[in-house]
Amino acid sequence: MQLADAEKWMKEFYEKRGWTEYGPFIRVGFLMEEAGELARAVRAYEIGRDRPDEKESTRAEQKQELIEEMGDVIGNIAILADMYGVSLEDVMKAHQEKLTKRFEHA
Template identity: 30%
Template sequence: MHIREYQEWLQAYDEARGWHRVSPSQTLVHVMEEVGEVARLVLTLEGYRDAPEDDAALRAHLQEELADAATFLFKIAYQYGLDMEAGLQGNMRKAEERYPVDQGREDMARYLERQRANLRWMEGGDPRTPEGRGGPP
């Protein structure tokens, strides 16, 4: 399936039910609701929250919620006459130009060091020193 095909199907699906008349701002609220559900599942998969399900079930649920969020984003796009396939192709070009591989790796190294510092602080150490003693990051 191509992205454009999905977007066209979604618009026809909504029009058949009269749902295409829901305002984009209300659709955006639905996006936010779905993203909240995605956040809850990610926190659970990372161990921040108790997991009532096994990882496979959580991942399947996450896939469903991500698709729900994407569906509402695609709806906003069709409501404004935007082609998401073209938008995503443009996004790919922009990302490649904006973040060369070497820069991305440098950024990731900085990110990982910051995460190590955060972990030292969470364990009661100083995030500024490898041996770790002191205050917040």
């Protein structure tokens, strides 16, 4: 799936459920929640959870969880960007330019 197609799909999906009605402060809160879930998935993948009250998952399940949580983070970023009239392509282009300039002499 291309970035622009993914953005369009996310926007339509979120709009259909009324999730785009939340303002940017609430959206950032959702983003932070999803970032925490991604952190938990990374930990499980890298060092395990070591919790007797949780079922041990397979490596494939852990990787799938990582992928899904990354998608949740990207989805929230995409909706937040859309609120400000910015595309993910614009975001990535600006990010690339910033880092290229910052480290051009390194």
